[in-house]
Amino acid sequence: MGSRRHPNRSLLLFCLPALVVYALFKLFPAGAGLVYALTDWNGLNRDYDFVGLRNFAEIFHDRYYWDSVLFTCKYTAVMVVVSNVLALGLAVAIESRRRAKGFFRTVFYMPNMISMVIGGYMWMFIFTKVLYYLADNYGMKFLDRSWIGDPRYSFIAICVVAAWGAVGYLMIIYMAALQGVPRELKEAAAIDGAGGWISFWKIVLPMIRHAVTICVFWALNAGFQVFDVIYALTGGGPGRATQSVAINIYEEAFRGNIRYGYATAKSTVLFIIVLVITMLQLYLTGRKEQEL
Amino acid sequence: MKRKRLIGDILVYGFLTAAALVTLFPLLMALMNSFKTNGELLTSVIALPTAVRFDNYVRTFEKMHYLRSLGNTVILSGVGVGLIILFSALAGWKLCRTKTRLSGFLLKLFIFSMLIPFSSIMIPLYRVTLLLKLKNSLLGLAFVYAGLGVSMAIFLYNGFVKSIPLELEEAAAIDGCGPLQTFFVVILPLLKPITATICITNVLWIWNDFLLPLVVVSDSRKYTLLLSTNTLFGQYSSDWTAILSALILAALPVIVFYALFQKQILKGISEGAVKG
Numbered sequence: 275m276g277s278r279r280h281p282n283r284s285l286l287l288f289c290l291p292a293l294v295v296y297a298l299f300k301l302f303p304a305g306a307g308l309v310y311a312l313t314d315w316n317g318l319n320r321d322y323d324f325v326g327l328r329n330f331a332e333i334f335h336d337r338y339y340w341d342s343v344l345f346t347c348k349y350t351a352v353m354v355v356v357s358n359v360l361a362l363g364l365a366v367a368i369e370s371r372r373r374a375k376g377f378f379r380t381v382f383y384m385p386n387m388i389s390m391v392i393g394g395y396m397w398m399f400i401f402t403k404v405l406y407y408l409a410d411n412y413g414m415k416f417l418d419r420s421w422i423g424d425p426r427y428s429f430i431a432i433c434v435v436a437a438w439g440a441v442g443y444l445m446i447i448y449m450a451a452l453q454g455v456p457r458e459l460k461e462a463a464a465i466d467g468a469g470g471w472i473s474f475w476k477i478v479l480p481m482i483r484h485a486v487t488i489c490v491f492w493a494l495n496a497g498f499q500v501f502d503v504i505y506a507l508t509g510g511g512p513g514r515a516t517q518s519v520a521i522n523i524y525e526e527a528f529r530g531n532i533r534y535g536y537a538t539a540k541s542t543v544l545f546i547i548v549l550v551i552t553m554l555q556l557y558l559t560g561r562k563e564q565e566l
Numbered sequence: 567m568k569r570k571r572l573i574g575d576i577l578v579y580g581f582l583t584a585a586a587l588v589t590l591f592p593l594l595m596a597l598m599n600s601f602k603t604n605g606e607l608l609t610s611v612i613a614l615p616t617a618v619r620f621d622n623y624v625r626t627f628e629k630m631h632y633l634r635s636l637g638n639t640v641i642l643s644g645v646g647v648g649l650i651i652l653f654s655a656l657a658g659w660k661l662c663r664t665k666t667r668l669s670g671f672l673l674k675l676f677i678f679s680m681l682i683p684f685s686s687i688m689i690p691l692y693r694v695t696l697l698l699k700l701k702n703s704l705l706g707l708a709f710v711y712a713g714l715g716v717s718m719a720i721f722l723y724n725g726f727v728k729s730i731p732l733e734l735e736e737a738a739a740i741d742g743c744g745p746l747q748t749f750f751v752v753i754l755p756l757l758k759p760i761t762a763t764i765c766i767t768n769v770l771w772i773w774n775d776f777l778l779p780l781v782v783v784s785d786s787r788k789y790t791l792l793l794s795t796n797t798l799f800g801q802y803s804s805d806w807t808a809i810l811s812a813l814i815l816a817a818l819p820v821i822v823f824y825a826l827f828q829k830q831i832l833k834g835i836s837e838g839a840v841k842g
Binding site for chain 1: 575578579581582585586588589590591592593595596599610611612649652653654656657659660661664665666668669672675676679681682683684685686687688689690691692693694698709710712713714716717720745749770773774776777781792795796799806809810813816817820821823824828831832835836839
């Protein structure tokens with residue numbers, strides 16, 4: 275038996291297929307990115323030269339890049355709060371009743387099945403046609419806004435569509451967690467005179483802390499990578515007013531400029547930002563769980 | 567007490583119903599208006615269509631090469647998920663059963679990259695597909711998805727294998743099974759529950775992924791459903807009846823998939839999320 279005498283050899287053989295595709299399409303690009311970020315590689319010339327840290331110096335002064343970083347942070351902050359509050363609210367509402375649980379769960383999760391590109395285009399119809407129609411014919415004047423064309427409102431439009439797509443997913447996770455809260459605990463609290471609100475804050479929420487961590491983490495991660503919704507709704511416009519970092523990098527590399535080296539430097543900075551936030555969160559949640 | 571309960575019911579069900587209407591609103595509006603003529607749509611976007619006509623669907627079905635795009639998406643997701651499951655189950659099982667320094671290192675190596683955002687590796691990855699001549703190859707793209715997807719799947723398999731008793735493998739070895747035979751005959755069937763979860767989450771991911779095909783696929787004959795829909799949206803900028811019928815056609819496969827496997831999907835989603 276070869277595997278008994280050489281455990282590592284058989285281990286490597288079994289890991290080989292996964293290791294090959296993983297190295298080629300994930301590890302190598304990640305490493306190569308760090309190298310390309312130091313070059314002036316573009317889509318026009320075959321060769322490229324090393325330019326040291328010049329790309330990073332340029333990023334430092336690239337107003338559009340920092341605008342997109344700021345936009346992404348704002349978007350992520352709003353989405354983390356809004357989608358989690360809505361998802362938890364829906365999950366609690368559904369779990370608190372006996373009837374029609376399955377129906378509501380089915381409906382709320384449905385948008386998550388559909389690509390955000392398709393969902394985004396469907397909402398585009400709502401924002402550019404239906405809302406105007408309602409405003410003109412039913413006197414709902416507050417709907418008469420340039421939802422896609424005015425950056426103030428298109429930010430709202432983007433958040434609405436993104437929340438529409440994400441809430442169902444988070445709700446499923448919260449529902450699974452809520453089902454794990456023992457009924458006796460809530461009943462005991464009710465006997466001790468705790469109302470619904472107090473028992474939610476003091477008993478239910480601490481019991482589903484794990485799910486909250488997962489959902490916040492997921493929303494943070496999804497927020498920083500946001501691409502599809504914005505691509506479908508505004509394309510980053512008007513101008514560059516709703517560009518996320520991913521859209522900014524995509525434009526730099528594949529639209530117009532084709533400056534791959536510079537765009538790679540931008541994506542390296544994005545990675546560092548995500549890494550710092552992840553570390554910070556792991557540190558904070560780790561500390562909190564130790565406290566408890 | 568009874569009255570209080572009734573008010574609670576009305577409030578909660580009212581809230582849920584309103585939320586459900588908002589959720590379904592874009593889908594229903596798209597569906598309803600996709601049956602209208604352009605004239606009808608101009609007159610009113612919220613009136614019911616005067617008749618159920620499939621003219622728009624006939625028009626876009628051909629224009630977006632529906633069957634070809636659907637076939638491409640099926641091939642891409644099917645092969646991609648097949649590769650992820652095979653590669654990760656092989657690796658995840660051995661990684662769990664081997665207790666050496668190398669196995670610890672490999673597991674960490676597979677897991678650490680889950681932090682890297684896709685847009686951070688997008689451009690070098692684009693170059694890799696050019697160098698390996700995988701651009702515009704659906705099979706090649708399926709291997710790329712395998713590379714991006716194995717981390718999570720190995721992590722899940724590795725965790726699941728811990729719960730499988732070692733005796734089964736030892737018995738198989740005594741019966742003269744080689745490691746590969748043991749894997750396919752004994753282990754793989756036992757992994758079924760977690761394989762279902764991995765299968766569902768990855769099919770949905772690859773099916774709905776937009777950015778990677780957008781970057782790598784430029785040949786319109788290799789377009790996925792999303793790419794065809796996106797192109798059509800650009801061509802028919804304000805012909806909403808055509809666009810809406812295309813959107814419904816593009817959403818149809820996942821809606822059918824959802825209707826058929828709803829239970830498994832919802833179970834897989836929450837398990838995949840909680841264990842990841």
